[in-house]
Amino acid sequence: MSEEIEKYIKTEYEAGFVTDIDAETLPPGLNEDVVRFISNKKGEPEWLLEWRLKAFRAWQEMEEPDWAHVHYPEIDFQAISYFSAPKSMEDKPQSLDEVDPELLRTYEKLGIPLHEQAVLAGVANVAVDIVFDSVSLGTTFREKLAESGVIFMPISEAVHVHPELIKKYLGSVVPQKDNYYAALNCAVFSDGSFVYIPKGVRCPMELSTYFRINEENTGQFERTLIIADEGSHVSYLEGCTAPMRDENQLHAAVVELVVLDNAEIKYSTVQNWYPGDAQGKGGIYNFVTKRAIAHNNAKISWTQVETGSAVTWKYPSCILKGDNAVGEFYSVALTNNYQQADTGTKMIHIGKNTKSTIISKGISAGKSQNAYRGLVRMNPSAEGARNFTQCDSLLIGDKCGAHTFPYIESKHPSAIIEHEATTSTVSDDQMFLCQQRGIDPEKAVSMIVNGFCKEVFKELPMEFAVEAGKLLEVSLEGSVG
Amino acid sequence: MLTINNLQAKVEDKDILKGLSLNVKPGEIHAIMGPNGAGKSTLGNVLSGRDGYTVTGGEVLFNGKNILELDAEERAREGLFLAFQYPVEIPGVSNLEFLKASVDAVRKHQDKEPLDSMSFLKLAREKCKAVNLDQNFLKRGVNEGFSGGEKKRNEILQMMMLEPKLCILDETDSGLDIDALQVVAEGVNSQRDPNRSFIIVTHYQRLLDYIVPDFVHVLADGKIVKSGGKELALELEEKGYSWIENGEA
Numbered sequence: 001m002s003e004e005i006e007k008y009i010k011t012e013y014e015a016g017f018v019t020d021i022d023a024e025t026l027p028p029g030l031n032e033d034v035v036r037f038i039s040n041k042k043g044e045p046e047w048l049l050e051w052r053l054k055a056f057r058a059w060q061e062m063e064e065p066d067w068a069h070v071h072y073p074e075i076d077f078q079a080i081s082y083f084s085a086p087k088s089m090e091d092k093p094q095s096l097d098e099v100d101p102e103l104l105r106t107y108e109k110l111g112i113p114l115h116e117q118a119v120l121a122g123v124a125n126v127a128v129d130i131v132f133d134s135v136s137l138g139t140t141f142r143e144k145l146a147e148s149g150v151i152f153m154p155i156s157e158a159v160h161v162h163p164e165l166i167k168k169y170l171g172s173v174v175p176q177k178d179n180y181y182a183a184l185n186c187a188v189f190s191d192g193s194f195v196y197i198p199k200g201v202r203c204p205m206e207l208s209t210y211f212r213i214n215e216e217n218t219g220q221f222e223r224t225l226i227i228a229d230e231g232s233h234v235s236y237l238e239g240c241t242a243p244m245r246d247e248n249q250l251h252a253a254v255v256e257l258v259v260l261d262n263a264e265i266k267y268s269t270v271q272n273w274y275p276g277d278a279q280g281k282g283g284i285y286n287f288v289t290k291r292a293i294a295h296n297n298a299k300i301s302w303t304q305v306e307t308g309s310a311v312t313w314k315y316p317s318c319i320l321k322g323d324n325a326v327g328e329f330y331s332v333a334l335t336n337n338y339q340q341a342d343t344g345t346k347m348i349h350i351g352k353n354t355k356s357t358i359i360s361k362g363i364s365a366g367k368s369q370n371a372y373r374g375l376v377r378m379n380p381s382a383e384g385a386r387n388f389t390q391c392d393s394l395l396i397g398d399k400c401g402a403h404t405f406p407y408i409e410s411k412h413p414s415a416i417i418e419h420e421a422t423t424s425t426v427s428d429d430q431m432f433l434c435q436q437r438g439i440d441p442e443k444a445v446s447m448i449v450n451g452f453c454k455e456v457f458k459e460l461p462m463e464f465a466v467e468a469g470k471l472l473e474v475s476l477e478g479s480v481g
Numbered sequence: 482m483l484t485i486n487n488l489q490a491k492v493e494d495k496d497i498l499k500g501l502s503l504n505v506k507p508g509e510i511h512a513i514m515g516p517n518g519a520g521k522s523t524l525g526n527v528l529s530g531r532d533g534y535t536v537t538g539g540e541v542l543f544n545g546k547n548i549l550e551l552d553a554e555e556r557a558r559e560g561l562f563l564a565f566q567y568p569v570e571i572p573g574v575s576n577l578e579f580l581k582a583s584v585d586a587v588r589k590h591q592d593k594e595p596l597d598s599m600s601f602l603k604l605a606r607e608k609c610k611a612v613n614l615d616q617n618f619l620k621r622g623v624n625e626g627f628s629g630g631e632k633k634r635n636e637i638l639q640m641m642m643l644e645p646k647l648c649i650l651d652e653t654d655s656g657l658d659i660d661a662l663q664v665v666a667e668g669v670n671s672q673r674d675p676n677r678s679f680i681i682v683t684h685y686q687r688l689l690d691y692i693v694p695d696f697v698h699v700l701a702d703g704k705i706v707k708s709g710g711k712e713l714a715l716e717l718e719e720k721g722y723s724w725i726e727n728g729e730a
Contacts, residue, residue: 433623436553438557
């Protein structure tokens with residue numbers, strides 16, 4: 001690609017500030033005592049401690065996976081702190097009004113709507129749970145949601161208030177020993193969001209969790225559990241950022257979605273963890289397990305826009321267990337500078353006439369490596385199942401890489417699987433057409449990239465679609481050539 | 482309007498333009514004809530500032546400004562428009578979005594406020610009608626899945642929206658059937674204006690039946706070797722380019 005494009009690829013990370021706050025942080029290291037400490041800190045019942053310990057023991061026996069198309073120095077799990085909470089959260093504020101203003105300012109700076117008043121004035125119809133390092137600071141609109149029976153609270157609180165739901169569903173989609181990072185998460189997870197939508201209820205507003213890592217050398221291990229009871233509907237958004245630091249930080253989350261008969265969950269993510277600097281120093285290791293189980297006639301839709309993290313390892317999956325269940329995966333993954341992403345999905349068809357759609361858009365710029373990895377499996381029971389996969393890669397410059405690893409397994413003769421893949425570049429001809437019509441090269445690249453992602457962006461809730469477009473623009477700054 | 486003095490340019494290491502001079506006054510239409518490889522497309526690309534072309538000598542003044550010092554987008558904003566021989570597709574970017582970005586950029590350069598969305602849409606629809614493009618084309622990706630004729634009409638649509646001072650048509654007639662050719666010619670003729678000039682680069686005389694030039698120049702081996710009125714085109718058509726190349730003229 002021409003020099004023109006090269007000169008415009010440079011990234012400025014706007015969420016990279018540090019909040020100066022007094023925190024209680026465990027010294028680095030991981031052993032059973034740490035697991036007990038976290039459980040005790042949360043005042044958890046005995047069964048949950050046992051559950052954590054079981055996971056921890058399993059994790060000790062497991063090996064870190066090395067099959068992904070990413071390279072990073074070995075992680076020293078004893079050098080990470082597994083719990084950090086602002087001291088001001090010790091006295092458990094009853095509402096966001098009582099939370100330390102310094103903490104709240106963090107979210108103001110990030111543009112997260114925390115004041116219900118502002119939200120009601122029509123800024124956005126979103127209820128927010130905010131998670132800062134290892135604790136949830138609070139959840140907005142709880143009363144309003146409670147009117148329709150919707151439960152939206154930190155998972156650490158749900159353990160006490162709704163133990164029956166937690167006991168029944170925690171680990172039901174992603175078992176403790178599922179994989180290395182999931183097992184680690186089971187052992188040390190600190191907080192996250194819990195959502196329950198009762199039978200037949202359409203959640204009256206968008207639910208959202210905003211994750212922020214602040215403390216140095218701290219890992220974030222959040223856990224999200226969403227249950228959509230029969231015939232219910234919810235749209236959930238997730239956002240994340242972290243300060244700019246020279247050391248790599250680990251983020252190993254688990255998200256479990258349970259979609260009961262005739263219910264629907266739409267789960268959208270805009271992931272903007274700190275990606276490291278232009279030389280590849282620092283950034284978040286994002287090793288996440290996200291999975292949903294869909295029962296009869298249920299529908300699950302994952303939409304993700306991934307622009308952050310130094311290394312991403314993430315495959316939001318759908319187990320289409322019930323007949324006629326529908327799974328969708330829409331993804332934009334953008335890598336720049338030295339970022340590496342290995343991301344995709346798994347569609348496991350078990351029920352009859354289950355349907356899945358995968359639309360994946362990978363954009364590579366700078367010296368980054370971007371891989372799509374996807375599994376489509378039609379079990380012997382999946383009569384009449386269908387899958388359509390479209391996997392497009394866009395290259396900006398000639399020093400980056402795009403890779404596609406599709407795995408297809410069909411055990412039923414009536415199943416239909418389609419896979420389409422394309423690779424293209426932002427061409428000099430396209431750039432010249434834009435410039436000849438008076439358009440700046442930066443604007444031209446962002447327009448071309450946005451156009452490439454259009455099919456995915458239209459799946460995002462509107463406020464998010466705008467944010468995602470802007471985020472791409474920022475992430476691509478300096479990537480024209 | 483445009484003064485080209487002794488322009489020399491090369492692509493990679495090959496000299497293509499070897500001392501080309503041309504003077505275009507406001508309102509004039511100049512046709513540039515010539516055999517393949519004479520440097521016709523290079524002229525349009527060099528004037529509009531495309532990467533990959535190196536100017537090795539001469540000067541180009543556009544309304545008194547030395548445009549060789551400007552980036553491609555700055556030349557465009559100054560009012561220089563190039564209609565492409567093979568317009569490229571930009572999937573997913575709607576024609577309307579593209580036109581808006583383009584018109585906004587040019588207006589900004591002229592210190593004008595951007596048009597509000599409603600007036601812009603109205604204007605775009607009017608111009609669509611003028612070039613026989615269905616309004617649905619505004620919603621489609623730039624040139625995405627357009628036929629050859631539709632792409633060329635889209636170029637004329639862009640030209641009408643931008644109202645440039647100088648339009649260079651780079652073999653716009655290639656690959657057009659007679660109906661599309663007429664639509665394109667009508668579009669160009671409707672834009673004729675005492676303050677707007679055209680340079681029409683073409684291999685064949687055919688287009689000049691519909692767009693009547695004031696001057697015809699013959700480009701061969703990187704230089705203008707013969708200039709005349711519109712009748713020169715007919716003479717070329719009759720005698721072929723060898724007539725010029727062999728020095729018989």
